[in-house]
Amino acid sequence: GENVEQHPSTLSVQEGDSAVIKCTYSDSASNYFPWYKQELGKGPQLIIDIRSNVGEKKDQRIAVTLNKTAKHFSLHITETQPEDSAVYFCAARLSNFGNEKLTFGTGTRLTIIP
Amino acid sequence: NAGVTQTPKFQVLKTGQSMTLQCAQDMNHEYMSWYRQDPGMGLRLIHYSVGAGITDQGEVPNGYNVSRSTTEDFPLRLLSAAPSQTSVYFCASSYRSLGGADEKLFFGSGTQLSVL
Numbered sequence: 001g002e003n004v005e006q007h008p009s010t011l012s013v014q015e016g017d018s019a020v021i022k023c024t025y026s027d028s029a030s031n032y033f034p035w036y037k038q039e040l041g042k043g044p045q046l047i048i049d050i051r052s053n054v055g056e057k058k059d060q061r062i063a064v065t066l067n068k069t070a071k072h073f074s075l076h077i078t079e080t081q082p083e084d085s086a087v088y089f090c091a092a093r094l095s096n097f098g099n100e101k102l103t104f105g106t107g108t109r110l111t112i113i114p
Numbered sequence: 115n116a117g118v119t120q121t122p123k124f125q126v127l128k129t130g131q132s133m134t135l136q137c138a139q140d141m142n143h144e145y146m147s148w149y150r151q152d153p154g155m156g157l158r159l160i161h162y163s164v165g166a167g168i169t170d171q172g173e174v175p176n177g178y179n180v181s182r183s184t185t186e187d188f189p190l191r192l193l194s195a196a197p198s199q200t201s202v203y204f205c206a207s208s209y210r211s212l213g214g215a216d217e218k219l220f221f222g223s224g225t226q227l228s229v230l
Contacts, residue, residue: 009154034218043118043204043221044157089156098164099145099208099219100172106156 002027004092006105013080014113021108023090024072032095033073034102035064038087047088048075051095077110085112116140120205120222127195127229135190135225137205143220144210146188150174150201151224157204163188164210195229202226 003026031052036044090105147162159172163182179191
């Protein structure tokens with residue numbers, strides 16, 4: 001089955017700086033890669049996703065890049081703000097399967113230092 | 115539109131006790147699932163359902179039962195609680211279009227369970 005590794009497990013950045021979280025996956029057939037953000041005391045929420053027919057996707061201050069050859073994808077947050085402090089999960093699966101095949105990474109706790 | 119509602123938020127059990135975690139969604143989602151979240155292990159799928167009357171096992175199903183009698187509800191039962199089941203449990207639901215774009219998972223706010 002799919003295996004997703006996520007690094008780093010914790011990350012602290014100064015407010016206004018950029019943050020990058022990286023994930024690698026094992027199944028070369030995977031082609032759907034979502035990112036979820038979990039704020040304290042809440043359930044995860046989808047913040048951005050990418051399918052393998054594109055290499056990069058942006059939504060305001062967040063972007064995801066995908067390197068299919070190397071089987072890794074990354075989340076980039078620019079101009080970080082205190083509200084970006086949360087746990088972030090990457091995930092991977094084949095897009096023509098359901099969410100029962102979604103494999104999550106182990107999470108990155110991001111702390112923004114004011 | 116309440117989304118995904120989980121109850122209770124917190125629960126303490128003694129080893130061997132049984133209990134049911136409740137999950138309800140009001141978005142008419144076909145797919146519902148239960149995850150457990152443990153430090154350093156991410157989100158692991160316990161059981162899932164692709165429609166009323168249909169359930170299947172995920173990655174870590176042992177010690178848990180589920181049923182899906184309606185589209186809205188998907189309760190998770192712990193038959194005989196063990197300390198290894200101490201965790202945070204999340205219910206999640208989504209549409210099921212198998213390759214379509216509108217498949218994002220909606221999560222409940224979680225249940226913190228401690229088994230002593």
